[in-house]
Amino acid sequence: MAKRVTGVVLRSLALAGVVAVVVAAFAVEAAHDRQRVDEAGVVLVGLTAVAVLAGSYVLWRDGGVRLAVAALDATAPLAAANLAGPPPRPDDAIVVSGLTVRFGTRTAVDALNLRVGRGEIVGLLGPNGAGKTTTVDVCCGLRRPDAGTAYVLGLDARHGGAALRRSIGVVPQESGLYGELTAAEHLRLFAALYSLPDPAARIAEVLALLGLHDRRDGRVATFSGGMKRRLALARALLHDPPVLFLDEPTLGVDVHGRRALWDHVSRLRDEGRSVLLTTNYLEEATALCDRVVIVDAGKVLADERPDALRRGGGMTLVLTVERNAREVADATGGTVADDGTVRVALARHDEAAPAVEAAGLVARVTGIRTEEPSLEEVFLRLTGRGLRE
Numbered sequence: 001m002a003k004r005v006t007g008v009v010l011r012s013l014a015l016a017g018v019v020a021v022v023v024a025a026f027a028v029e030a031a032h033d034r035q036r037v038d039e040a041g042v043v044l045v046g047l048t049a050v051a052v053l054a055g056s057y058v059l060w061r062d063g064g065v066r067l068a069v070a071a072l073d074a075t076a077p078l079a080a081a082n083l084a085g086p087p088p089r090p091d092d093a094i095v096v097s098g099l100t101v102r103f104g105t106r107t108a109v110d111a112l113n114l115r116v117g118r119g120e121i122v123g124l125l126g127p128n129g130a131g132k133t134t135t136v137d138v139c140c141g142l143r144r145p146d147a148g149t150a151y152v153l154g155l156d157a158r159h160g161g162a163a164l165r166r167s168i169g170v171v172p173q174e175s176g177l178y179g180e181l182t183a184a185e186h187l188r189l190f191a192a193l194y195s196l197p198d199p200a201a202r203i204a205e206v207l208a209l210l211g212l213h214d215r216r217d218g219r220v221a222t223f224s225g226g227m228k229r230r231l232a233l234a235r236a237l238l239h240d241p242p243v244l245f246l247d248e249p250t251l252g253v254d255v256h257g258r259r260a261l262w263d264h265v266s267r268l269r270d271e272g273r274s275v276l277l278t279t280n281y282l283e284e285a286t287a288l289c290d291r292v293v294i295v296d297a298g299k300v301l302a303d304e305r306p307d308a309l310r311r312g313g314g315m316t317l318v319l320t321v322e323r324n325a326r327e328v329a330d331a332t333g334g335t336v337a338d339d340g341t342v343r344v345a346l347a348r349h350d351e352a353a354p355a356v357e358a359a360g361l362v363a364r365v366t367g368i369r370t371e372e373p374s375l376e377e378v379f380l381r382l383t384g385r386g387l388r389e
């Protein structure tokens with residue numbers, strides 16, 4: 001509250017400053033005609049007072065001006081240096097600028113910039129504790145940032161209120177489902193919370209959409225992990241929101257269930273919805289997302305299309321050796337893969353020959369090929385550690 005009051009006072013002072021400049025300009029003009037100076041002075045002081053009062057009132061309510069501020073924030077060049085992705089546009093679905101969240105002395109989100117365009121799926125990919133959920137929480141209005149802003153469809157997440165809640169659907173990392181309730185009961189509960197006009201029809205629609213119609217009367221405690229995540233997505237879609245936050249939507253779901261969920265998420269984009277999806281899975285980010293934002297320790301390390309991320313990550317030399325794979329890995333700075341090959345990350349093509357030569361000194365090399373690096377290897381190169389640590 002204190003921050004908000006300070007913000008309003010500062011904005012009011014700024015407005016008063018602008019008005020003062022305008023007044024000064026009028027005064028100079030009036031001074032050219034000395035007989036009108038007194039008269040003009042009285043009128044202008046009155047106008048200034050009215051303007052400052054009106055401006056303060058509007059700013060206090062934070063109504064239309066908030067949208068203007070949002071548009072300005074969205075178009076202004078971003079100050080923090082860690083945004084490598086495209087600049088934000090006024091019609092973006094989600095714009096996060098300089099977002100900082102601290103828990104005591106720990107900085108969970110550190111001047112983070114992020115944008116999700118309309119109809120775009122953006123993946124927030126990072127290891128445990130990278131700050132993904134905290135970022136989502138701020139965007140959904142569940143946590144106030146220590147610095148920076150998050151706008152969703154032009155609404156400031158700090159005080160978006162009911163308009164923000166209507167615009168977004170959320171699949172939280174912890175599903176928040178009640179084991180004793182059935183699928184249909186969950187949806188009825190949330191339909192009531194959203195005051196949906198024709199809940200029965202919409203509930204039937206989302207149950208069918210997520211393939212849960214047959215299990216509508218089953219208790220959630222009896223559902224598999226994949227079914228629970230699908231129910232959480234059905235709940236998020238109930239009020240037909242244009243923007244979705246999916247926090248680890250396939251966490252704990254097997255490969256088959258994950259692919260089914262991917263189909264549902266892809267369909268969201270086809271319907272023109274905008275999605276911010278957090279994930280630990282490289283394959284998921286690659287398969288689903290238009291852009292992947294890699295985060296670590298609350299900072300953006302890269303913001304690219306999946307294919308561009310790979311291209312920017314150099315290449316991987318794959319060496320097949322008869323034996324001594326470990327020694328070859330040590331000699332080349334590579335790692336031994338599950339299939340026994342030695343994988344060496346290279347920044348440039350001309351680093352391949354010296355690596356092959358070094359390998360030849362400790363083992364007989366029977367196969368040489370190069371591959372584009374996986375996102376995992378890109379991440380390793382960017383952070384010096386793997387995704388799962």
Ligand SMILES: Nc1ncnc2c1ncn2[C@@H]1O[C@H](COP(=O)(O)OP(=O)(O)OP(=O)(O)O)[C@@H](O)[C@H]1O
Binds near residue numbers: 103126
């Ligand atoms: N309520 C809290 N109180 C204190 N620290 C917190 C709190 N919530 C998160 N953190 C810390 O903030 C950091 C970021 O956590 P966050 O949950 O955002 O990470 P994440 O990227 O979502 O990780 P995961 O992949 O494990 O879900 C972590 O160091 C975490 O311990």
Ligand SMILES: [Mg+2]
Binds near residue numbers: 132133134173
């Ligand atoms: Mg998380």
